[in-house]
Amino acid sequence: MEIVFYAIGALLTLALIFGAILGFASIRFKVEGNPIVDQINEILPQTQCGQCGYPGCRPYAEAIANGDAINKCPPGGQATVNTLADLLDVEAEPLDAEDGAEPITKVAFIREDECIGCTKCIQACPVDAILGAAKQMHTVIVDECTGCDLCVEPCPVDCIDMLPVAVTTRTWSWELPNPNSSLIATDRRGQTA
Amino acid sequence: MNAVFNKTSNGIETTADVIASSERKIWPLVGGVHPEENKHQSTGRPIGFPPIPAQLVLPLSQHAGAPAEPLVSVGDSVLKGQMIARANGFVSAPIHAPTSGTVIAIENRRIPHVSGFSDLCVVLESDGDDRWCELTTVADYHALSPEDLVNKVRNAGISGLGGAGFPTAIKLAPSSPINTLILNGTECEPYITADDMLMRERAAAVIEGAEILLYMIGATECLIGIEDNKPEAITAMQQAAAGKNIHIVVFPTVYPSGGEKQLIQILTGQEVPSGKLPADLGIVVQNVGTAVAVKEAVLDGKPLISRITTLTGDALSAPQNVEALIGTPAADLLRHAELNDAQLSTLVFGGPMMGFGVDSLDIPVIKTTNCLIAGTHEEFPSAPDAQACIRCGHCAEACPSSLLPQQLYWHAKAENHEQLMHHNLFDCIECGACAFVCPSSIPLVQYYRASKGAIRTQEAKHAKAERSKVRYESRLARLEQDKAEKEAKRKANAERAAKLKATKATDQPADSKGEEDPIQAAIARAKARKAATAQRANNATSTLTTAKAELTSLQKELKIQLSMAKAQVKKTERALAAAESSGTGDTDQLTSNLAMLNEQVGKLQKEFDQSSLPNAQPEKPEKAVKPALSDDEKKRKVELAMAKAALKKAERALAAALEHDNETTESLQQAVAECQSKVNALAAIPEAQPEAQPEPKNDTGHPVAKKPKPVLSDAAKKLKIEVAMANAAVKKLQRAMANAGDDEQAELQQKLADAEQKAADAKQKLDAL
Numbered sequence: 013m014e015i016v017f018y019a020i021g022a023l024l025t026l027a028l029i030f031g032a033i034l035g036f037a038s039i040r041f042k043v044e045g046n047p048i049v050d051q052i053n054e055i056l057p058q059t060q061c062g063q064c065g066y067p068g069c070r071p072y073a074e075a076i077a078n079g080d081a082i083n084k085c086p087p088g089g090q091a092t093v094n095t096l097a098d099l100l101d102v103e104a105e106p107l108d109a110e111d112g113a114e115p116i117t118k119v120a121f122i123r124e125d126e127c128i129g130c131t132k133c134i135q136a137c138p139v140d141a142i143l144g145a146a147k148q149m150h151t152v153i154v155d156e157c158t159g160c161d162l163c164v165e166p167c168p169v170d171c172i173d174m175l176p177v178a179v180t181t182r183t184w185s186w187e188l189p190n191p192n193s194s195l196i197a198t199d200r201r202g203q204t205a
Numbered sequence: 206m207n208a209v210f211n212k213t214s215n216g217i218e219t220t221a222d223v224i225a226s227s228e229r230k231i232w233p234l235v236g237g238v239h240p241e242e243n244k245h246q247s248t249g250r251p252i253g254f255p256p257i258p259a260q261l262v263l264p265l266s267q268h269a270g271a272p273a274e275p276l277v278s279v280g281d282s283v284l285k286g287q288m289i290a291r292a293n294g295f296v297s298a299p300i301h302a303p304t305s306g307t308v309i310a311i312e313n314r315r316i317p318h319v320s321g322f323s324d325l326c327v328v329l330e331s332d333g334d335d336r337w338c339e340l341t342t343v344a345d346y347h348a349l350s351p352e353d354l355v356n357k358v359r360n361a362g363i364s365g366l367g368g369a370g371f372p373t374a375i376k377l378a379p380s381s382p383i384n385t386l387i388l389n390g391t392e393c394e395p396y397i398t399a400d401d402m403l404m405r406e407r408a409a410a411v412i413e414g415a416e417i418l419l420y421m422i423g424a425t426e427c428l429i430g431i432e433d434n435k436p437e438a439i440t441a442m443q444q445a446a447a448g449k450n451i452h453i454v455v456f457p458t459v460y461p462s463g464g465e466k467q468l469i470q471i472l473t474g475q476e477v478p479s480g481k482l483p484a485d486l487g488i489v490v491q492n493v494g495t496a497v498a499v500k501e502a503v504l505d506g507k508p509l510i511s512r513i514t515t516l517t518g519d520a521l522s523a524p525q526n527v528e529a530l531i532g533t534p535a536a537d538l539l540r541h542a543e544l545n546d547a548q549l550s551t552l553v554f555g556g557p558m559m560g561f562g563v564d565s566l567d568i569p570v571i572k573t574t575n576c577l578i579a580g581t582h583e584e585f586p587s588a589p590d591a592q593a594c595i596r597c598g599h600c601a602e603a604c605p606s607s608l609l610p611q612q613l614y615w616h617a618k619a620e621n622h623e624q625l626m627h628h629n630l631f632d633c634i635e636c637g638a639c640a641f642v643c644p645s646s647i648p649l650v651q652y653y654r655a656s657k658g659a660i661r662t663q664e665a666k667h668a669k670a671e672r673s674k675v676r677y678e679s680r681l682a683r684l685e686q687d688k689a690e691k692e693a694k695r696k697a698n699a700e701r702a703a704k705l706k707a708t709k710a711t712d713q714p715a716d717s718k719g720e721e722d723p724i725q726a727a728i729a730r731a732k733a734r735k736a737a738t739a740q741r742a743n744n745a746t747s748t749l750t751t752a753k754a755e756l757t758s759l760q761k762e763l764k765i766q767l768s769m770a771k772a773q774v775k776k777t778e779r780a781l782a783a784a785e786s787s788g789t790g791d792t793d794q795l796t797s798n799l800a801m802l803n804e805q806v807g808k809l810q811k812e813f814d815q816s817s818l819p820n821a822q823p824e825k826p827e828k829a830v831k832p833a834l835s836d837d838e839k840k841r842k843v844e845l846a847m848a849k850a851a852l853k854k855a856e857r858a859l860a861a862a863l864e865h866d867n868e869t870t871e872s873l874q875q876a877v878a879e880c881q882s883k884v885n886a887l888a889a890i891p892e893a894q895p896e897a898q899p900e901p902k903n904d905t906g907h908p909v910a911k912k913p914k915p916v917l918s919d920a921a922k923k924l925k926i927e928v929a930m931a932n933a934a935v936k937k938l939q940r941a942m943a944n945a946g947d948d949e950q951a952e953l954q955q956k957l958a959d960a961e962q963k964a965a966d967a968k969q970k971l972d973a974l
Contacts, residue, residue: 058670060677068677091663139676158673181266184320185658188617189591189648 048100049077055095057088060138061160068138076100083108087159089115118159118174120152126171133163133172229428229454232474234467236605237459238638240395240558242434247398247517250525252406255541257304261329261532262569263289264316268364269371270296275327281308284338286508289327292359298372299362301508303530306331317554317568319561326569329532340506351421352378354503358421361502362572363509367463367492368555370573373499376491379484383422387472388415388429390438390493391463394556397576399513400493402526404431404438407497408445414496415451417503422489427451428472429493432458460558461636465490467605479632494575514570516542518579520549529570536566539579551585553578558637592645600639600649606632610639610649617652622660630656706731725773729805732766740812767809774802848883860929874926881922924970931964 052073059069064084066072076082082096083105090107097104120142122133129147141157144150164172177183266272273290283289283302290300310328318324346354359374367389388411392400404411415427429446431439433455442453456462456471466477468490475486483490491499494513501507510531517524522543529538535552553560554568556576562585570577578584600610609628616624633653640649710731777799938957 053674056670057666058673058677060673069674138680139673140680141676156672156676158669179320179322181316181318181320181322181324183662184318184322185662186319186651186654188620188655189651 046074046077049073051099052076052096055088055092055099056085057092057158059087059158059160061087061158061162063087081105081108087115117177119154119157119177120159120161120163121173121175122150122152123171123173124149124151126169128169130168132166132168136162136166138162229452229472230474231454231456232471233457234459234462234471234605235607236603236638237461238603238641239458240460240641242458243396243517243557244398244401244434247396247515247524247526248401250523252402252513253525253527253541255527255529255533255538257331257333257335257530258533258537259331260309260534261303261306261331261530262314262534262567263300263303263327263329263532264314264569264571265290265300265325265327266316267300267370267531267571267573268298269369270294270298272325273297273300275311275325277308277311277327279308279311282306282332283308283329284336286340286510287338288360288362288508289329292362292372296372296375298364298374299360299508300327300531301362301510302329303510303532304329304331305334305336315563315565315568317563317571317574321564342506343504346417346420346503351423354417354421357503357506358499361498361508363495363498363502364572365492366494366498366512366572366575368559368573368575370571373491373495376484376489377418377421379422379489381484382487383424383484383489384426384487385473385489386415386418386422386424386427387468387488387490388418388427388493388496389463389465389468389490390429390431390435390442391468392435393432393458393460393463394558394576395460396517396578397515397556398517399515399526399575401435401438402515403494403497403513404435405441408438408441410497410500411442411493412445412449412451413504414493414498414500416449417499418489418491418496419450424489425450428454430454430456430462430468430472432456432462434458461605461634461638464605464634464636466634479629509572512570512572512574514538514574515576516579517576518553519581519584520545520579529574531572532569534567534569535563535577538570538577539566542579544579548581549579550582551578551580553580553585557585558641559635588648589646591647594645594647597644599642599644603638603642605636605638606634608633613656614647614649614652617656620656620659622656622663625656625660630660633657703728703731706735710734729770729773729802732769733805736762736766736809736812763809763812767806770802770806770809774799774806777802851883852881856929860933878922924967928964928967931960931967934960935964 049070050073053070056069056073062068063086064072064075066075072080072084076096082100082102083093085092086107090104093107094104096102120133122142127144127149129144129149131144131146131150133150134142134144138160139156139158141153142150142163143153159174161174164174265275271292271294274293275290277283277289283306285302285305287302288299289302289308292299307330308327309330312326312328313323314326314328316322316324316326343349343357349357355374355377358377359372363373364370365373365376390400390404390411392398411429415429418424419427427450429442429451431442431453433439439453439455446453454472461467462471465483469483469486469488470476473486473488475488477483477486498509498512502509511528512531513526514529515524515526516538521539522545523541525542527538527541535554539552551562552564552566553562554574554577555561557578560576560578594611594614596611598611600614601608604610606629608630612628613625613630613633616628617630630653635650635654637650640647643649706728707730781796781799935957938953938960942953942957
């Protein structure tokens with residue numbers, strides 16, 4: 013009989029010790045904030061365009077972490093949706109864009125002889141990609157422009173165009189082969205017959 | 206596997222003998238394929254020299270890295286060998302004029318690129334003179350430092366002539382020490398014989414170039430790797446290298462042993478780790494053609510303006526190798542090799558395995574173009590349709606990089622970039638061996654190239670997103686900081702203003718306000734003081750019109766203060782309510798503040814009422830001043846008024862007594878003097894209190910009331926009395942004269958004159974005072 017009490021006592025002692033260690037660890041190694049938000053934010057394209065309905069990429073990342081849909085980012089395209097689906101282990105939904113098509117990379121272009129130097133676009137640019145000063149001509153740093161469109165609307169003289177980025181020999185890359193050609197020989201015969 | 210071949214001296218007639226002629230151990234390539242060689246067609250003729258074309262098209266981007274920057278403009282005439290575009294950055298190479306002539310355009314032209322795109326080119330019209338610019342030759346390169354030689358190579362615009370086109374100067378100035386130089390004479394791809402013919406005809410130049418390269422990089426060993434299908438080249442090279450520390454290494458023909466990493470493995474047994482460079486192993490690999498170009502650049506001072514290019518294919522009647530000027534359009538070269546236009550179906554730049562087809566004959570030869578294949582339809586039939594992968598595994602056996610092409614294919618198809626990276630997609634050299642052996646004719650290399658492109662694009666996007674994030678966050682931080690700075694400035698300004706006002710009104714007694722909000726309290730105090738001063742100034746004005754005008758402005762000010770104070774009260778009440786409901790905050794202090802504010806409001810209200818009520822009456826200032834007077838002051842004033850009245854009465858009595866020549870004049874005079882002194886004493890008391898009568902800021906400049914009588918000195922009083930007495934005497938005499946008879950007239954006249962004289966004197970004296 014005595015041995016049973018010893019056993020219970022020993023187990024209780026162990027339980028207390030480990031409980032104390034766990035309790036200490038949960039306070040000592042507490043993670044501030046939700047780490048998943050950072051991971052989601054890493055995946056988002058950081059255009060800060062607000063097309064998702066949130067005022068920037070981080071707020072949308074927070075919304076996704078709280079259960080919002082993952083397909084609201086048109087600049088990221090389907091690739092971003094897929095990556096998010098992988099990360100969050102959810103079903104990849106089709107992109108929720110106006111035409112559903114993959115986004116074309118665009119950059120803002122200021123027609124400089126029409127610019128009146130009002131600095132409104134400079135204030136609107138979330139990544140400081142527009143250079144200029146009051147009553148001076150403005151111009152876009154193409155390499156830093158995310159193509160978010162936010163500068164177009166504030167322009168009082170409508171001198172900002174969103175131009176698609178031209179593909180050069182340096183940015184060109186091969187396309188995947190046409191998948192239709194992977195039919196097996198018998199299928200093809202059946203098609204032509 | 207790794208057989209050791211011993212040297213024999215039996216000649217080089219057979220393949221086995223050729224291999225055996227190499228004294229070194231080799232490590233044969235893993236995998237690889239044996240496509241039909243098709244090399245014999247173009248080796249039958251010596252290296253040709255086609256005529257100078259009428260027009261040369263020189264793309265600014267002929268090398269890996271940044272495009273060159275043009276140094277000439279349209280209309281400039283240039284000499285052969287003159288630099289027409291300079292290197293733009295570290296990984297870049299200059300471009301030189303291949304012949305003398307005129308620059309007729311700098312514009313977008315079709316360039317030999319797999320995309321078929323156009324790019325910026327300098328178009329040169331040759332003048333046919335082929336005049337060289339001045340060249341600096343070097344007799345003994347040992348006299349120059351390796352760094353100087355590297356600079357010469359850089360300025361000569363030499364980029365790798367094997368196919369990749371990496372600027373040679375960068376490879377020749379590595380950060381880690383180099384012990385082995387490998388010259389690549391493998392030329393494993395079918396059809397191409399440019400290096401073969403170069404080694405056959407210019408073996409001495411290759412060896413010279415090798416020696417210069419050895420000196421430049423400080424390597425101790427030089428290996429020249431040649432496949433055993435080029436016996437003539439091997440013989441020539443061995444003869445040229447005889448007696449030098451340069452080893453000609455011969456190994457079995459297999460495609461793609463000419464790949465840089467593959468060749469290193471065959472010759473040294475070392476494998477270049479994934480993501481590393483040969484220089485990390487102390488090895489530099491250069492093409493044999495590059496070695497000749499280096500020799501010419503260093504010894505003869507000639508820049509890279511031409512190269513050996515193979516012209517072959519069944520559509521040519523005279524396939525051969527030519528020394529083509531860089532920028533020569535393909536059409537000119539093919540005409541030289543007797544192109545049969547009708548038979549031409551495909552024009553390929555490069556070899557059949559790694560080259561690409563183009564659809565225009567105007568595309569020029571550039572520094573990396575080692576072969577042009579003018580193929581017939583039979584030679585290059587259109588690719589058969591791809592069929593399903595049957596998982597035969599032949600591709601894995603063929604892969605020279607020991608990758609798993611089949612797995613890469615599946616992942617590429619699924620666009621699973623993570624798995625592709627896991628399977629080392631970027632170690633694929635795109636040799637096409639897997640596609641060559643594929644029984645289903647799957648264009649495997651295209652899958653890999655597309656996937657590599659997609660991953661690179663993705664990485665570039667990610668890098669840009671990272672940069673955008675940093676920029677966005679720093680912008681937010683900047684805006685935040687701006688806001689904080691503005692707020693701090695605003696606060697500092699308000700504080701300074703409050704202090705200024707406080708110092709202005711230091712003469713006012715400090716209000717017994719609590720510590721509610723130092724700034725608010727200070728503002729309220731300052732306002733109260735301002736109101737008080739304004740009111741007093743107003744009270745002091747004696748002119749009625751100005752008083753009236755100032756009254757209205759005073760009323761306004763009071764009204765504003767009143768409403769502000771009321772708002773303050775409401776705010777404090779709300780704060781108090783909130784503090785009470787939440788149970789936090791200093792409720793006691795808030796209550797005391799509220800009480801104080803209420804008091805202030807009451808005071809202001811009273812002031813406002815007072816200022817507004819007697820609006821119609823002009824005597825209002827007198828009324829307004831009364832409540833501010835203390836009891837003492839009142840008493841004193843009353844006494845003063847009484848004393849003044851007594852004084853007046855006494856004076857009147859005195860005057861009457863004088864008139865009637867009464868006996869009481871003496872005593873009356875005394876009483877008047879007494880009254881006068883009393884009035885003076887009383888009037889002096891209120892004047893001694895500065896607070897009761899501050900110097901009013903009266904811009905109309907009107908004198909303050911109650912001045913005349915009390916301030917008179919005793920002498921003046923005496924004089925005045927004398928004057929009065931004299932006057933009375935004059936009057937009395939005048940009356941007596943009117944009543945008196947003629948006899949008395951003269952005497953009275955005399956007396957009157959005396960009295961008048963006396964009165965005038967007294968008056969003069971008084972005026973003089």
